[in-house]
């Protein structure tokens with residue numbers, strides 16, 4: 001066990017791409033946690049997808065031995081946090097296991113929305129924040145301005161903000177010293193009953209569920225019978241250890257220490273991240289913090305392009321879920337798309353990542369329906385329910401009210417773009433909140449917006465309107481009643497469930513028109529005219545027609561090429577096989593994908 | 601042979617029993633930009649060699665029935681000197697025999713046609729000549745890369761009509777982007793004015809690998825299929841008014857002048873084939889000959905024979921092909937087993953519902969001929985009924 005006064009538990013928090021992973025790599029190198037040979041860039045981002053997208057999805061943690069200038073050896077527990085708003089729940093957990101946070105800001109970009117969102121979470125968690133400006137090696141770096149912005153958020157003196165380059169290593173040594181100096185050592189009573197926070201978990205095919213824990217009081221000992229306080233499950237601690245980043249078994253973990261716990265539990269959802277671990281005998285009476293289930297915010301139907309792949313999709317989802325308790329799904333049947341699943345995600349990025357992993361790691365071809373949020377419905381008979389799919393919305397006559405989730409969105413932008421952002425937000429039914437100048441030319445805007453509006457290409461729009469300069473973060477902000485309607489899309493008079501959407505009445509016309517126009521371009525001409533209509537209830541709000549094709553015949557078929565013509569027709573026939581029949585209309589698979597594409 | 605309206609069901613079914621032969625002449629003055637037939641441009645010096653090989657191939661073919669129809673196509677058969685043509689006709693007549701009323705067709709390009717040549721071919725026994733006129737609009741002819749003028753086409757037709765051919769036919773191509781509604785109408789009117797017995801109207805097709813295809817791929821306008829549908833309707837109207845019957849998707853004839861060779865192919869009759877790239881269908885086997893001139897000559901000389909590959913067309917496969925070919929005819933095709941399967945299938949129901957396919961007594965007919973391939977694809981998808 002380590003002397004508590006020599007422990008420093010901290011996270012690095014940063015806007016995406018501000019250099020968190022790179023700095024973590026420097027720290028790993030400096031502390032000799034991994035040899036040069038093992039070093040590959042961004043050691044902590046393990047999943048291929050993370051490395052490719054340069055983002056951290058699943059938090060990692062590592063224990064480092066650091067010899068400080070004072071000649072003492074310290075244990076630094078670096079607890080990585082996911083960098084994206086979709087995973088803010090996980091960020092909170094990770095921060096709860098720390099006493100300090102290293103706030104990293106790109107000196108060229110300055111404070112961004114996730115810088116702020118993460119800073120607020122760290123302040124909320126009562127952490128000591130150590131600010132640093134990264135990438136000072138860049139010619140475009142403007143440390144003075146960025147430091148002023150940081151001070152605008154956190155207070156303090158710009159001179160106290162470290163200036164480093166995680167890439168060249170400049171200033172990094174001094175920054176590590178600051179961590180040791182400024183981040184307080186963990187408190188906690190070694191003699192009190194055990195209380196350890198489960199701040200993350202993952203599934204290992206050989207060892208079952210591995211929990212990452214931070215001991216607050218008492219000792220977590222190998223072999224002890226332990227209890228998870230929220231679930232009341234009891235299991236023996238079959239292995240306790242630390243991550244260096246390789247797993248190293250230890251006999252026990254004391255107050256302030258961070259490590260892992262294995263109990264032989266095989267199912268990820270049997271262990272709740274956020275739960276408190278105590279001993280079964282003489283355990284603590286009060287848990288550390290309540291846990292919330294991570295709530296899925298965005299829902300989408302996932303259907304295999306090839307109906308025969310349904311079972312493979314089920315297996316793939318099961319496997320992904322082993323490592324991601326926030327992924328939820330249930331079977332769904334669509335008239336147009338067949339058998340699939342309705343899946344819930346923490347946000348859009350989460351949705352995209354899951355989809356990509358399903359397609360890439362499990363080699364599935366998927367059609368995903370338009371993302372939807374969860375609505376709260378009150379029927380005329382007073383009963384309440386949650387609607388996660390447009391198909392579940394009853395007839396308007398049965399609806400008393402519908403409420404939709406709202407978010408508080410934080411946008412940081414150069415002040416010249418305020419006008420265009422206002423316009424965007426107003427178009428998206430947003431309400432103006434605060435405006436806070438970080439510096440004379442950079443401003444933090446706060447808005448209240450329906451989540452559904454943010455979920456649909458809001459970010460892309462924001463980026464294009466501000467030439468990429470604005471950043472966005474958001475958090476949930478309750479439900480509000482709205483005038484929402486379901487828009488159905490009919491092909492040749494048949495509603496196509498996959499294209500239905502719940503939208504605000506004011507946007508129904510636009511949604512209907514866009515879908516109808518897109519489909520007109522995507523649906524090939526058939527043997528007869530195909531009307532494409534958008535309808536709210538029985539009212540048609542938009543209509544286009546795919547005119548019947550007029551000519552589909554080979555001009556010339558003579559003795560010399562019966563075989564060739566036949567082959568040609570057979571090839572065309574193969575193309576037809578990849579069509580879905582919607583009533584009597586043949587719809588190419590690609591049309592579903594393309595029509596449901598969020599960005600045009 | 602009975603003089604029947606070409607679109608008459610009896611004509612169609614009778615054709616299944618005809619035996620024909622196709623002879624391919626690959627030589628052309630130069631290759632037209634849209635053409636993907638087995639052709640060679642500017643290689644007339646190889647004619648002698650080629651015809652030797654052709655005769656050798658004919659001699660290798662096991663004896664058969666006397667032929668009801670012979671089609672000498674190309675390429676440009678009208679470029680072959682009369683004495684060579686005589687050898688070909690003699691070889692066929694000698695080896696297989698010709699039926700008394702056999703149809704013997706020659707494909708011709710207008711610019712080659714002289715009175716002497718015309719009379720000579722007629723005395724060799726050719727009963728039918730088919731001219732590649734394509735258009736009477738000089739703009740369209742130029743765009744198609746043709747070497748002849750409307751004037752030359754007119755003269756050739758005049759000469760042929762006054763020779764002793766039983767049938768004169770004209771090939772037209774419609775739907776080139778440079779063609780207008782008016783120009784097509786004028787071409788049809790001019791054609792009708794010359795009074796050929798038979799007119800084939802083909803929509804310009806961009807065949808992969810051709811010069812036209814390369815041009816379209818690099819941005820040149822492609823033929824518009826809706827415009828082509830309009831032109832097809834115009835052809836049916838103009839020719840119909842002049843007494844022609846459309847008896848196949850692209851073919852129109854006066855009574856008694858349906859092309860027997862083609863009717864036999866669409867009726868699933870058997871045919872021999874000789875020459876570069878030619879396909880034969882004999883004893884239920886369809887065989888394809890090599891498409892390269894040198895390879896063809898070499899393989900015939902060496903005795904290996906020019907066949908590159910063969911397919912056995914039997915059982916259910918043959919039944920589907922019977923429908924595939926027969927549905928192109930205006931007379932349609934006897935339903936039979938395949939027809940029953942089609943009408944029982946989901947596709948069949950859709951085709952009937954859409955008015956594309958019709959049942960007339962025991963026959964299936966493409967009621968919208970321009971959508972025939974919709975039906976054929978459904979046919980090719982049919983599973984053989986169990987039992």
Ligand SMILES: Nc1nc2c(ncn2[C@@H]2O[C@H](COP(=O)(O)OP(=O)(O)O)[C@@H](O)[C@H]2O)c(=O)[nH]1
Nearest residue numbers: 014016017018019020021022134135165166167
């Ligand atoms: N020039 C320069 N580039 C850096 C520095 N630190 C990180 N980067 C680059 O910035 C990009 C984002 O860094 P990364 O560590 O993945 O950011 P994260 O998203 O916060 O983890 C990568 O291309 C890094 O190589 C730095 O100090 N200077």
Ligand SMILES: C[S@@+](CC[C@H](N)C(=O)[O-])C[C@H]1O[C@@H](n2cnc3c(N)ncnc32)[C@H](O)[C@@H]1O
Nearest residue numbers: 634635637674675676707732771802803804805
């Ligand atoms: C094999 S060609 C030979 C006839 C002769 N050499 C000629 O060109 O006049 C027979 C007919 O096929 C038609 N044809 C050839 N290529 C075509 C294409 N790409 N699209 C439409 N018709 C075509 C032309 O009408 C042509 O007359």
Ligand code: SF4
Nearest residue numbers: 628631632635674675
């Ligand atoms: S269209 Fe006729 S002339 Fe032109 S290349 Fe083809 S066969 Fe020869």
Ligand SMILES: [Mg+2]
Nearest residue numbers: 021054055056
């Ligand atoms: Mg990273």
